[in-house]
Amino acid sequence: MLSNQIIDWYLQYKRDLPWRNTSDPYKIWISEIMLQQTRVATATDYFNRFLNQFPTVxxxxxxxxxxxxxLWQGLGYYSRARNLHxxxxxxxxxxxxxxxxxxxxILKLKGIGTYTAAAISSFAFNLPYAALDGNVFRVLSRVYSIDKPIDTGEGKKFFQELATETMGNARPEIYNQAIIEFGALQCTPRTPNCVTCPIQANCLAFxxxxxxQLPLKSKQIKTKNRYFYYLFLSCENRFIIEKREGKDIWKNMxxxxxxxxDKAISTKKLLQTSKWKELFENKELVIQSICENVVHKLSHQNLHTTIIHINTDIDQLKEIKPYQIIDSSEIENYPFPKPIENHINATFENIP
Ligand code: SF4
Structure with missing residues (x-):
């Protein structure tokens, strides 16, 4: 189970920090507030001095x-100190x-949001609330390859449920600390250590x-425009097809x-592309019709599809390699993506 793997990793690699090894909610609270916007090394020094001066709430x-x-001087974001007080x-x-x-x-207290309330509840009282900070968002979005933005209401709700589900029956006190530490040390934002990662085999993003590319933020999600020029090369009821390969949409269709x-191109330019030349060398072909710019929308992609119909004879069709010639009676045997399916249905009206 993912939670057990992360806990095992934590028990081996966790840092010895002064706010660990305590279940005092006051100390945990101080550490969590200090760690907002502050690096661990800086917070450690302030934490020790603060607790020395104010040992109890x-x-x-x-x-x-x-x-x-x-005492807070130099840490910045002084509203944190005022709220603490x-x-x-x-x-x-x-x-x-x-x-x-x-x-x-705990959540009712000033300056305490859902993450901090979950952290104190679990670290101090072992209550089953999954703490969801930037580290946890990152780990979960990568392990499960989630392309939902983490900064929208819908995304947060989704990740909160996923975090609770991932925690399962693990001890909240250890599990929450473990996944936060895992994100901070192993699955880091820019240079995650995937090579030594104990959950690499189960990590979908890897x-x-x-x-x-993960986690996603709503501002980062740009819709990509792609321009697909399909060449419908036919001879009566026969035409040529290819199988889609690689890590792209519609794989194996x-x-x-x-x-x-990546941009719209004219037919004249199309005839000058290396792919066209490679396909047809210098064959004389007559373009019979062009079905232009039908936009097919996918999540985060607009596919501008144009289908160029070239009627040719069977000998020429056979010469166009390495494609496969099929007859319209065989189309039930092949999976086609929507734009191709629509075109086939419109072209061969009497398909069974
Ligand atoms: S394999 Fe890499 S991306 Fe996946 S969880 Fe491990 S460190 Fe993170």
Missing amino acids: SDLAMADEREVLK ATAKIIHTDYNGVFPNTYKD GNGQVD YQYPLIES
């Missing part, structure tokens, strides 16, 4: 705000200085060569010979 509550801000006062007065122990109550371009 009540010590923090009773401190002067200026003292708190002074205000929240410590609430815990001191409303909860008698005892940190709340339910996810719902298998598909998509590691550097069949199509008419294709010339692809």
Whole structure:
């Protein structure tokens, strides 16, 4: 199971950080707030000094705000310190200085969002809430090859459910720390260490060569325009097809010979492409009709398809290699993508 593999990795490689090996929710809370926008090495030093000065939530509550801000000096994002202080006062007065122990109550506290509430609930109280930070988004989106953006409401909801499912029955306290650490050290944003990764065999992004494309953010998703020029070469009911190969859409389906371009090109230019020359050398061919620019929309891709019909004789058809000649009576034996299927249906009206 993925959760067990990540936990095994964690037990072997985790860093010895001062906020680990404690189940004190106050210390965990301080560390989580400090770690927002701050590197671990910097946060460690501040954490030790802060806890030295304010060892309990009540010590923090009773401190002067200026003292708190002074200790925070240099860390930046000072609203974090002010929120910590205000929240410590609430815990001191409303909860008698005892940190709340339910996810719902923790989430109500000022400056604590869903991630921090899940982290405190699980690290301190072993409650089954999957913590979802940037590291976890990255690991999950790569392992499961998820092309949903992580920064939309829909994406967040989806990943939250996936994170909970992935945690399964693992101990929340260890599992959450493990997957966060795994993202921070192994499955890093720019240079993930896939070579030594213990879950490489189960990582779909690794298998598909998509590691550097995930996770996705909504602003990054651009619709790509591709221009497909299909060559429908026929002789009565016979025509030629090829099988799509490689890691692209419609892998292993069949199509008419294709010339692809990243921009629209005129027929005159098409005749000058190397693929056209390679296919037909200097044969004299007559273009019978052109069915132009039908847009086929896929997720993140607009396919502008043009089908060029060339009527020829069977000898010439046989010479066009390495394609396969089929008869219209055989089309049931071949899977075709939608644009080709539509064209075949329109061309051979009496297909069974
Ligand atoms: S194989 Fe690479 S991308 Fe996949 S989980 Fe491991 S480190 Fe991350």
